[in-house]
Amino acid sequence: EVQLVESGGGLVKQGGSLRLSCAASGFLFSDYSMSWVRQAPGRGLEWVSSISSGGSSIDYADSLKGRFTISRDNAQNSLYLQVSSLRAEDTAVYYCAREKSYYDILTGHQTYYFDHWGQGILLTVSS
Amino acid sequence: QSALTQPASVSGSPGQSITISCTGTSSDVDAFENVSWYQKHPGKAPKLMIYAVTKRPSGISNRFSGSKSGNTASLTISGLQVEDEADYFCYSYAGSGVFGGGTKVTVL
Numbered sequence: 001e002v003q004l005v006e007s008g009g010g011l012v013k014q015g016g017s018l019r020l021s022c023a024a025s026g027f028l029f030s031d032y033s034m035s036w037v038r039q040a041p042g043r044g045l046e047w048v049s050s051i052s053s054g055g056s057s058i059d060y061a062d063s064l065k066g067r068f069t070i071s072r073d074n075a076q077n078s079l080y081l082q083v084s085s086l087r088a089e090d091t092a093v094y095y096c097a098r099e100k101s102y103y104d105i106l107t108g109h110q111t112y113y114f115d116h117w118g119q120g121i122l123l124t125v126s127s
Numbered sequence: 128q129s130a131l132t133q134p135a136s137v138s139g140s141p142g143q144s145i146t147i148s149c150t151g152t153s154s155d156v157d158a159f160e161n162v163s164w165y166q167k168h169p170g171k172a173p174k175l176m177i178y179a180v181t182k183r184p185s186g187i188s189n190r191f192s193g194s195k196s197g198n199t200a201s202l203t204i205s206g207l208q209v210e211d212e213a214d215y216f217c218y219s220y221a222g223s224g225v226f227g228g229g230t231k232v233t234v235l
Contacts, residue, residue, distance in 0.1 A: 035224070037173075037226075039167075044226060044227070044229035045165070045167070045218075045229065046226060047218070047223070047224030047225060047226060050224065059222075059223050059224070061223065062223070095172060095173065102179045102182070104179060109160035109179075111162075111163075111178065111179040111220070112224075113161075113163035113175060113179070113220075114165070114173070114175060114218070115184065117172040117173050117174070119172050120172060
């Protein structure tokens, strides 16, 4: 059974830093791209960042570049998100998600989606 | 990256069908071959309902279906049930990821 368990959240002061972790089990972690998605209180889902299976390809939401760093340790089956220069608006539940791809041979299109999610971890930034 | 616009809310009575739209502002066709849909109940993790516009993962009821026309993707829920009451988000990836703003589905 695929399991994703986030940890490392909590209460942090504005301007502070924290590292979120996601422990994966039940699948070959090194075969999959992984992502972080967050949801601020009362708001919708926001894609944060993705990292390829080997870690060589990384993307960030434009608004978060420079403050957030995604990484992974395939030997430890773990995904990380280093968050720094935290602002009140970074307060959110952060989810890690396994990314899958699907290639449609009829259209030639490659699509990406999230097939498994962790339960999320709350990060609260105080002023 | 295209922004994705969803209606804030959609409602229906048990047994009815409802459709949630997801409209992109970009003419990037590839982005709209990439649409997936997620159901989110409060306090729970998001759940994949549809991927690649029309495909349903194993274990998802066939009451849920996806479609696309031009730059608008849609999620239809047929035979609406009480447990379908949740927030629904569309997602697309074309260089970077973006979620729609979400639609609250209410079962009357």
